[in-house]
Amino acid sequence: MIDKTLTQQDVMQILELVRSAPDVAHLRLRYGDFEIELSRTVQGVQPSEAAAPAAPRATAQESIPAPQAQVKAERPAHAQVASGDWEVRSPMVGTCYMCPEPGAKPFVSTGDRVEADTAVCIVEVMKLMNTVSAGRAGMVKSIHFEDGQAVEYGQLLVVIATE
């Protein structure tokens, strides 16, 4: 049955077809050595595109943002990636601080246990301090910013291993 290899162009066409079909929530296609899985999420989260090679068996995963009329304009302070991991992302553009005040103990360190409402850092925007909380209970897996670092909206700050 398989008498041709999928080209990059074929893949782009498939992606475009699915993108323009608003009632498709999930698609999995296997074609010879090639497999692609697409799922549509409701949040306006930045899709993470992985390359889709046509040769040895590979899985391509892409999250397609919902048809734009449905995209919620909420700040993605949190976004789930791999199962069990919860990403805490900056809700605003500003300066990220590890400690409640200079010289104090950091809010969290790697390995700490946190609740959903535990403060993990502060993002200061034009002298206004905004506390960022964990969002999920779990353990602080990794910290991705340095104290006093300039951060942008949506920038990854902390990863929490959820329980």
Added chain:
Amino acid sequence: MQPTGIRRLLVANRGEIAVRVQRACRELGIKTVQVYSEADRDSLAVRMADRAVCIGGPRASDSYLNARFLLSAAVTSGADAIHPGYGFLSENAQFAKACEEEGLTFVGPSSRCIELMGDKAMAKRMAEEAGVPTTPGSKGIVADAGQADDVARTIGYPVILKAAAGGGGRGMRIVREPGQLAPLFELASREAKAAFGDGSMYVEKYLTGIRHVEVQVLGDGETVLHFGERDCSMQRRNQKLVEESPSTALSAETRERMGDAAIRLCRHIGYVNAGTIEFIFDESSGSFYFMEMNTRIQVEHPVTEMVTGVDLVKLQLRVAAGERLPMKQEDIHLRGHAIECRINAEDAARDFAPCPGLVQDFAAPGGPGVRMDSHLFSGYRIPPYYDSLLAKLVCWGETREESLSRMRRALDELRVTGVTTTASFHRQLMDDEGFRAGVAHTRYVEEVFLPAQEKARLAKEGASA
């Protein structure tokens, strides 16, 4: 590369004007920081910039209209200047003031000038003080219909009754005869009270068959120069579609008087950096009247750049950095003719309905005298959150006829597939007999061109039925 006092500039805008500002920065050796909303992550401006900072969600209120986020992005990225582009916060006096307070160079006039000219009644008063002709009408608010009638008899009918607190076409009534004035006055005043909480009215002469002619100015703190006019009469619902320079209706003498009036107004208010003074030009009488002042760089600035040979955005940056304008008024000449067509993601056949979507294939026209200012690229997805301007196609020629012929060629060469654009609308307008002959007034598109197009379309359908 010419060094300026600005090292790193934050582009507080998006789309084609962000690209435009970045190009000027690059030529001047200024580093660029491009802000963007989530919806603009894959935009040309973001790709072009030295650095890009995401400032918020797709909605303008969460991003490009949020002064705090813009300032935060500037401060945390080490920018020493901000260019606000046009629209968004470019004419927001509080934003300009906040930049000033943070020690950031705002590329534009002072917050005081923005505030002054942003108040339409105040702006008119400034014009009067500077000896600039304004639309005949009442001196401020009229107390009642009786007073309105006195004014109307002095200036002559028809008149238009306008709400002092108004806008958006509401609280306005055209009065053609004296007998209609009292009832229409009460109606308009009540409407204004309901819509704006203030029923105060003023009266202006209602002019028809008028052109919208604007003058480009630039001040450096000591000198104010004008760069000629742009005729922007081709409009639909008060949105400009086509602009050109010079205006086919202006004599050299009128041009000089208009330019002098524009400079007088700027000097009177102490205007610095780029601005545009809009006039109503009454072709039948040859008179012009101040309408309003835009205290920012405008969408159609390339038209002036093409006929004067001047780079207005670079001048903006240089003036903001403290430099003096490098030319004198006698050095500025309008050479040849330039026309700009605004290409929007709209369907002219469906009442100009917006059509955001994926641009599959984009190819810009080229060749002599053709300039394309755009943020488009093949594969670009037009977000639905912002205005529908895709590109400005500007064509220059030695004569108006040549610029028109180049525009026709360029519109035929332009390729945008995947979305519907107004390119075909413009192509038809470039063939219109009246437009080719240089006829123009602010109602031309809506009252002459579009109805003629519709008539032709129906005739064609009838013929093939």
